Amino acid sequence: MTFIKDNFLLETPQAKELYHGYAKEMPIIDYHNHLSPEHVANDYQFKNLTEAWLTDDHYKWRAMRACGIDEAYITGDASDRDKFQKWAETVPFTLRNPLYHWTHLELRRYFGIDDLLTGNNAARIFWDTEEQLQQKSHSTLGLLQQFNVEVICTTDDPIDYLEHHNSAAQKNTSPKMLPTFRPDKVYAVEDHSGYRTYLEKLSEVSGTRITAYQDLITALKKRLAFFHEQGCRLSDHGLEHLYHFEMNSYDIDTIFGKLMNGHSLEVGEIRYFKFETLVHLCREYHKLGWVQQFHLGALRNTNKRKLAQLGPDTGFDSIGDFPQAINLARFLNTLESTGQLSKTILYNLNPALNEVFATMVGNFNDGSVRGKMQMGSGWWYNDQLDGMEKQLNTLSNMGLLSCFVGMLTDSRSFLSFPRHEYFRRLLCNILGNDMKKGLIPNDLEYIGSLVQDICYRNAKAYFNLGYN
Structure with a gap:
C-alpha cells in the first residue's frame, strides 16, 4: 500500500492545517509548461x-x-x-x-x-x-480539471500560427489556454544554414521579406503583436547565460549579412547577435506589458552520439557551471537604464548560484510593481524536495517569500499537476515548522492567507492574463 497518506510531507499540526485548510483547494495557474496545444484544443x-x-x-x-x-x-x-x-x-x-x-x-x-x-x-x-x-x-481537459487548473500557458515558437489556441478560445475550453512567446531559434545563429531556413519560415508567417537585420526586427514586432492579440502576456528564453556588450560593439548589419551569405560567425559575433536581439525583444515586451522569463544554466546536448541518434531534449542535458552574475546584472541594467525593464522571472538551474539569483532580482525592483523581479521556482533538476526547499529558503532569506508567484510544472505531461500539490505541501511544511518553533507568528489566518497568495493570488495579479 502507498506511503502517500493525507498528511504526506506535513510534519506539524500547523503544517497540516495550512495545507488542508488553505492551500489544497486553491486553483492552479500553470504559467510555464510544454503541453501540446493540439491535445488541449482537441480534448485528446x-x-x-x-x-x-x-x-x-x-x-x-x-x-x-x-x-x-x-x-x-x-x-x-x-x-x-x-x-x-x-x-x-x-x-x-x-x-x-x-x-x-x-x-x-x-x-x-x-x-x-x-x-x-x-x-x-x-x-x-x-x-x-x-x-x-x-x-x-x-481526457486532456478532464485531467486538468481534476486538479482545478484555471490557466495553462504553453511554450510557442514565433513562427507558430497558434491555430490550436484560437480553436480552444472559440470552444471556451476549461482551463483557459494561452501562448508564451519562446524566441530561442530567432537568435540561434550557431548553425547558419539552419538559421536561414528558419528565417524563411519567419518571413512567410510574418509577411515580411527578411533580407536585413531591421527586417528581422520588423518581422518579430509583427509576431509579437499577433501573439498579444491571442492573449499572450509572457515570453520565455532558454539560455546558458546572458551576454552583455556595449551597444554597437559589433556592426549588427555586417553580422546579419554574413549569415545571409552562408558564412559562419565568430564567437564574439554570435554572442553579440544574441545580446542585441534580446535587447530589442525585451524592449518590445516592456511596451506590451509582458512578463519576461529567463531559464539559465543548462548544459545541453552533451552526448553527441545520442544527439545524432535521438535528437535534442531526450535526456542528455545537465546542470552547467556557467558564470552568471556580472553579465546578468549588466544585461538587466541595460534595460533598466532606459526604463524598459519588464517584470522578470529568473530561473536558476545551478543550486550553487541560488544566492546570486536571489540577490540579483532585488537589485532591480523599483517600487512600480509588487514583486516585479522574481526568483523563479525550483527548475528542472531542482523541482524536487531538496531543491524546492533550498529555493524557498534562499528566497525567504534574501527576498520576500510573500511576493513569490509560486510553482509551475514545466512539463510535457498532462499527469504532472500533482507537482503543484507537492510544492504546496512543502511550502506549508516549512511555514508550519517555523510556526511550531516560534520563528513566525502562530497565526493560522495570517500565514494561511500568505500561503494562498503564493499558491494562486500572486500569480493571478502578476501575469495580468486578461480574465476575472
Whole structure:
C-alpha cells in the first residue's frame, strides 16, 4: 500500500492545517509548461498510460537508462505495454529520487491506485489505467480539471500560427489556454544554414521579406503583436547565460549579412547577435506589458552520439557551471537604464548560484510593481524536495517569500499537476515548522492567507492574463 497518506510531507499540526485548510483547494495557474496545444484544443484521449506518461518524459528515460534498460523500451519501437513493463521494473530503484514520489502521487490522484508500482503488478495497473483513460474524466481537459487548473500557458515558437489556441478560445475550453512567446531559434545563429531556413519560415508567417537585420526586427514586432492579440502576456528564453556588450560593439548589419551569405560567425559575433536581439525583444515586451522569463544554466546536448541518434531534449542535458552574475546584472541594467525593464522571472538551474539569483532580482525592483523581479521556482533538476526547499529558503532569506508567484510544472505531461500539490505541501511544511518553533507568528489566518497568495493570488495579479 502507498506511503502517500493525507498528511504526506506535513510534519506539524500547523503544517497540516495550512495545507488542508488553505492551500489544497486553491486553483492552479500553470504559467510555464510544454503541453501540446493540439491535445488541449482537441480534448485528446490517451490510448494508455505509456502514451500519457512516458512519451517525451526524459526524467523517466534517464532513470531507465541508468538501470540498464535498452533504448528500444525507452524511445524505440517496443510496444507500449512492453515499455510500461520496463518502466514499472525501474520504479522500485528510483527510491529517494523525485520520480518515486511523483509516480505514486500521480497514480493515486488520477487513478485511485494505492499500490506501489513494480514489475509484478505492471500488467494490472496498465490495463486498469487504460480503462480509466478512455473516460471523459481522463481526457486532456478532464485531467486538468481534476486538479482545478484555471490557466495553462504553453511554450510557442514565433513562427507558430497558434491555430490550436484560437480553436480552444472559440470552444471556451476549461482551463483557459494561452501562448508564451519562446524566441530561442530567432537568435540561434550557431548553425547558419539552419538559421536561414528558419528565417524563411519567419518571413512567410510574418509577411515580411527578411533580407536585413531591421527586417528581422520588423518581422518579430509583427509576431509579437499577433501573439498579444491571442492573449499572450509572457515570453520565455532558454539560455546558458546572458551576454552583455556595449551597444554597437559589433556592426549588427555586417553580422546579419554574413549569415545571409552562408558564412559562419565568430564567437564574439554570435554572442553579440544574441545580446542585441534580446535587447530589442525585451524592449518590445516592456511596451506590451509582458512578463519576461529567463531559464539559465543548462548544459545541453552533451552526448553527441545520442544527439545524432535521438535528437535534442531526450535526456542528455545537465546542470552547467556557467558564470552568471556580472553579465546578468549588466544585461538587466541595460534595460533598466532606459526604463524598459519588464517584470522578470529568473530561473536558476545551478543550486550553487541560488544566492546570486536571489540577490540579483532585488537589485532591480523599483517600487512600480509588487514583486516585479522574481526568483523563479525550483527548475528542472531542482523541482524536487531538496531543491524546492533550498529555493524557498534562499528566497525567504534574501527576498520576500510573500511576493513569490509560486510553482509551475514545466512539463510535457498532462499527469504532472500533482507537482503543484507537492510544492504546496512543502511550502506549508516549512511555514508550519517555523510556526511550531516560534520563528513566525502562530497565526493560522495570517500565514494561511500568505500561503494562498503564493499558491494562486500572486500569480493571478502578476501575469495580468486578461480574465476575472
